[in-house]
Amino acid sequence: MKQKSWLIVGWITILLSGASITSVSGQEDGDSMLDLLGEEEPVTNYATAAFKSTRIINSHSLENTGHGVLDVRISHRFGMLNTGYYEIFGLDQAMIRLGLDYGLTDWLMVGVGRSTYEKTYDGFVKAKILRQSSGAKTMPVTLAVLSTMSINTLKWANPERENFASSRYAYAFQAIVGRKFTEGLTLQLMPSMVHRNLVPTADDAHDIFALGVGGRVKISKRVAVNFEYYYGHPDQMPEGSTNSVSIGFDIETGGHVFQLHFTNSTHIIEKGFITENTGKWEDGGIHFGFNISRVFTIHQPKDKPDEL
Amino acid sequence: MKKLIIAITLLGFTVATYAQDKYFTRSGQATFFSSTPVEDIKAINEGAVCVLDVNNGNVEVSMLNKSFQFKKALMQEHFNENYMESNTYPKSKFKGQVVDIDKVDLDKDGAQNVTVKGDLTIHGETHTVEVPGTIEVNDGNLMAHTVFMVTPEDYGIEIPGMVRENIAEEIEVTIDLNLEPLKQ
Numbered sequence: 001m002k003q004k005s006w007l008i009v010g011w012i013t014i015l016l017s018g019a020s021i022t023s024v025s026g027q028e029d030g031d032s033m034l035d036l037l038g039e040e041e042p043v044t045n046y047a048t049a050a051f052k053s054t055r056i057i058n059s060h061s062l063e064n065t066g067h068g069v070l071d072v073r074i075s076h077r078f079g080m081l082n083t084g085y086y087e088i089f090g091l092d093q094a095m096i097r098l099g100l101d102y103g104l105t106d107w108l109m110v111g112v113g114r115s116t117y118e119k120t121y122d123g124f125v126k127a128k129i130l131r132q133s134s135g136a137k138t139m140p141v142t143l144a145v146l147s148t149m150s151i152n153t154l155k156w157a158n159p160e161r162e163n164f165a166s167s168r169y170a171y172a173f174q175a176i177v178g179r180k181f182t183e184g185l186t187l188q189l190m191p192s193m194v195h196r197n198l199v200p201t202a203d204d205a206h207d208i209f210a211l212g213v214g215g216r217v218k219i220s221k222r223v224a225v226n227f228e229y230y231y232g233h234p235d236q237m238p239e240g241s242t243n244s245v246s247i248g249f250d251i252e253t254g255g256h257v258f259q260l261h262f263t264n265s266t267h268i269i270e271k272g273f274i275t276e277n278t279g280k281w282e283d284g285g286i287h288f289g290f291n292i293s294r295v296f297t298i299h300q301p302k303d304k305p306d307e308l
Numbered sequence: 309m310k311k312l313i314i315a316i317t318l319l320g321f322t323v324a325t326y327a328q329d330k331y332f333t334r335s336g337q338a339t340f341f342s343s344t345p346v347e348d349i350k351a352i353n354e355g356a357v358c359v360l361d362v363n364n365g366n367v368e369v370s371m372l373n374k375s376f377q378f379k380k381a382l383m384q385e386h387f388n389e390n391y392m393e394s395n396t397y398p399k400s401k402f403k404g405q406v407v408d409i410d411k412v413d414l415d416k417d418g419a420q421n422v423t424v425k426g427d428l429t430i431h432g433e434t435h436t437v438e439v440p441g442t443i444e445v446n447d448g449n450l451m452a453h454t455v456f457m458v459t460p461e462d463y464g465i466e467i468p469g470m471v472r473e474n475i476a477e478e479i480e481v482t483i484d485l486n487l488e489p490l491k492q
Contacts, residue, residue, distance in 0.1 A: 032403070033359040033368045036490060037332055040357075043372065045398075049389045066381025103381075183395060221390045222468065254471045255382060297380045305352040307339070308379045 047132040050142065050180040050188075053257045053293050054101060054109070054126075056214040056228045057246040058265055058273045062142045062178045062188055064128055065103035068299030073099040073113075075268045075291045082284030090287060097268040107131075115268055122150035122269050132179055146174040150271050167198035172270035174212075184218040192230070194275050205236045208275045216250070224250040226261070230274050242280055244273045259291040329363040331450050331487035338371055338400075338483050340458075342476040349383060349475065351376040358485045360452065365409030367424065369402040369483070391465050392431055401429040404437075412443055419444040424454060430463040441483075452485040 051061035054071065065071045079093030087093060099113035107128040114121050130143040150170050156163045171194070178188025190212030199206055214228035230244040248261020264279030264286050265272070279285030300308075336356030342349040356371040373394040378384040388394040404426010406412070412420050419442040428437045441454030457478040460467060467475050 032370075033330070033361065033366060034357055034370055036330065036359055037334065037357060045374070045395075049385050066385075069381050254386075254474060295380075295382050297382075300379065304377050304379070305354060307352055308350060308377065 042136040044133050044137040045135040047134075047142065047180045050132070050178065050186040051216055051226070052224060052250045052252050053259060053291070055259070055291060055293075056188075056216065056226045057248050057259065057261045057263055057291075058244065058268055059190060059212060059214055059228050059270070060124075060126060060144070060146050060174065060176060061214070062128075062144060062176060062180075062186070064107060064109045064126060064144070065101050065295070066297075067103045067106045067301045068297060069103045070296045070298050071099075071101040071103075071111075072294050072296070073097075073101060073291060075099065075289070077263070077266060077268065077287040077289035079287065080279060080284065081286045081288065095266055095268070095287075113269070115272075117267050117272060118152040118154050120150050120152045120269065120272075122148060122271075124148040141177050141179045144176040146172075146176060146270075148172045148270050150269055170194065170196045170271040172274065174270065178214075185215070187213070187215040189213055190230075192270065192274055194271050196271065196275070200238070204238050208232060208236050208238075210274050212244075212274075222252040226250055226259070232274065238275060240278060241275060242277050242285075244277045245281055255295055257291075257293045259293075261289055261291075262286050263289060330359055330361050330490040332359045332490045333357070333485050333487050336369065336371075336483065336485040338376075338481065340376075341480045341482070343480075344474060344476050346473045349378070351378045351384070351387065353377070356483070356485065358452075358487065359490065360406070360450065360485075360487055362409060362412070362414065362450075365406035367402070367404060367406055367426070369485070370399050371401075372399055374398065391460070391467070397430075397432045399429075400431075401427075403427050403429075406441075406443070414445055414450075417445055419451075419453075428458075430458065431465050433463045435462060448489060450485075450487040452487060453483065455480065455482045457481070 051063045054061055054063050054065055075097040077095045079087055079090030081089045083090050095116045097113050097115040099111055101109055101111035103109045109126050110124065112123045124146060126144055126146045128142065128144045130139055130141060132142040133139045148171065152168045172192060174190050174192045176188055176190050178186060180186045192210045192212055194208045196206055210230050210232035212228060212230040216224045216226045218224045227247045232243060242264060244263065244265045246261055246263035246265065248259055251258045264281050265277050266279065266287065267273045267276060279287065334357050335354055336358050338353040338356045340351055353371050353376045355375045356369055358367065358369045360367045373392045374388055376384070376387060378387065404424055406422050407425050408422055412422060422441050422443050423438060424441050425438040426436065427434045437456065439454050439456040441452060444451040458481050459478050
């Protein structure tokens with residue numbers, strides 16, 4: 001009998017404690033009920049929009065064109081400022097590159113272009129190997145590799161001699177490594193190698209190595225200041241060539257990005273602005289120029305919700 | 309000993325019955341739609357988290373802004389970079405109450421009208437909102453649905469003149485939650 005009464009007391013205790021536990025957890029003032037669902041799964045937060053565009057000024061940036069997105073690019077450089085009033089400080093002249101870039105995936109893009117300078121056709125492939133991220137997966141930097149090829153289609157300078165199609169080709173390879181340090185500041189390094197199949201004289205190097213540095217500082221949500229600089233060791237650079245120095249603004253307006261800049265490079269492709277640059281900033285050998293980028297979504301990636 | 313086992317089992321049942329008061333989802337759908345003569349913009353988030361307590365009507369919803377998917381990659385980038393500032397304000401949240409939860413009959417099939425009131429936090433700014441919605445009992449689950457309008461300016465989201473024509477003054481938000489019983 002005594003044992004039985006103890007059991008009843010035990011029962012009541014258990015039931016009451018059970019009830020009180022649930023009622024306590026039922027109140028939850030101040031705390032979030034969502035905590036009941038347990039720890040949130042950590043998500044990987046990828047750094048996005050390190051640059052507003054896939055180009056800083058002349059160089060490729062850390063950014064790729066999105067999957068299924070076609071980017072129509074018009075890059076335009078006026079003549080040099082030091083051409084004086086007769087050329088209205090370069091505005092009478094124009095060098096352009098028309099280009100089409102396409103994102104095959106979010107990490108792989110391809111592009112083609114045609115430049116006025118040396119009537120050059122070019123094509124490139126750019127792959128993002130690493131993506132800067134924090135959270136579940138941490139990666140301090142973004143790394144992209146760029147491979148380009150260009151074909152100059154000028155008439156042969158010496159049609160009498162035996163000419164080879166391969167003489168027209170040049171290649172440029174870059175690793176682009178960089179980090180979006182804050183919302184407003186991104187920096188990147190661009191170790192580069194340019195190979196030219198045909199060089200003007202036997203003294204010129206076929207392979208030229210250079211190191212580029214580029215970055216952007218955002219001055220408002222839609223305006224940023226960009227800069228880039230390439231250093232090539234004088235011993236290997238072609239006679240009379242200068243290092244490329246450029247500074248400009250990005251202005252974003254919905255689907256367009258306008259880039260306005262000053263650069264001492266006439267060429268708009270890697271092979272040219274790394275190795276065949278002649279403008280000198282100190283002599284006013286500077287081009288005013290702009291890039292216009294307009295994106296079109298032409299393919300809808302399948303991983304997006306159907307209702308979109 | 310046998311009695312103890314029964315007691316523990318019964319205790320387990322008690323807890324389970326209490327827990328039945330809460331319903332949850334981790335894959336709720338939040339959609340927003342902006343319509344102007346220039347263009348329509350739509351985005352879907354399929355990862356909204358929600359817990360609803362049918363005992364007292366308390367409800368909370370939370371979602372990551374970066375999980376909104378857009379048709380155009382650039383729109384998604386601008387949404388996160390320029391408007392929501394998702395790195396600074398990663399989540400949009402709602403914490404409030406289904407004020408007339410007593411009227412809801414959980415044994416009855418079909419949509420039942422309710423009113424939800426509470427604090428909506430977007431872009432780091434919180435406003436009290438009151439919106440109509442429905443709760444539908446379906447096979448032990450609760451389907452919660454609501455549509456309401458949000459004015460971005462109220463939440464400190466600036467829309468520059470350049471794109472003013474493209475983005476509606478008021479944006480229609482639709483929430484669809486398929487809530488399952490929460491077992492603890």
